[in-house]
Amino acid sequence: MSADTSILRAMARLRKALERRMRLDDRAEELRAREGRPIRAGTLAAYDTSELGRRLRPMLEYDGRGWRTLAEEIGVTSPDLSRVMAGQDIAAGKIFAICDWAGLDARAFYRPPVCAPKPRKRPRRGPARSRVFHGKSTETEVVR
Numbered sequence: 001m002s003a004d005t006s007i008l009r010a011m012a013r014l015r016k017a018l019e020r021r022m023r024l025d026d027r028a029e030e031l032r033a034r035e036g037r038p039i040r041a042g043t044l045a046a047y048d049t050s051e052l053g054r055r056l057r058p059m060l061e062y063d064g065r066g067w068r069t070l071a072e073e074i075g076v077t078s079p080d081l082s083r084v085m086a087g088q089d090i091a092a093g094k095i096f097a098i099c100d101w102a103g104l105d106a107r108a109f110y111r112p113p114v115c116a117p118k119p120r121k122r123p124r125r126g127p128a129r130s131r132v133f134h135g136k137s138t139e140t141e142v143v144r
Contacts, residue, residue, distance in 0.1 A: 049083070
């Protein structure tokens with residue numbers, strides 16, 4: 001009879017482990033489905049840290065030094081680098097520091113909220129845009 005109870009206990013442990021594994025798999029599917037979508041359904045501006053992490057990982061691995069040493073050089077903490085690699089949010093200033101170190105454009109990872117207005121185009125500066133008025137003006141003309 002003790003053999004039966006040990007088998008029942010083993011089956012209960014197995015069932016519990018399988019249920020836990022199924023919950024983890026469901027969670028992984030849910031996270032995969034959310035990947036690439038704006039945070040909080042696009043209500044807040046954010047940075048795509050998962051893409052930043054994908055671009056940053058080869059650079060960090062190629063460097064060969066530890067993350068703590070690289071984080072110190074970049075000006076962030078090693079948990080900040082770990083969070084970026086995991087696709088978690090960090091402060092915008094830290095994203096700028098990481099992008100500056102890596103030679104990446106931080107603006108490329110920016111995700112505006114869904115309801116945000118489209119960015120305005122900046123006027124170009126330089127010889128093609130500058131116009132000089134060469135006519136006479138009543139304000140500059142000397143009247144005698």
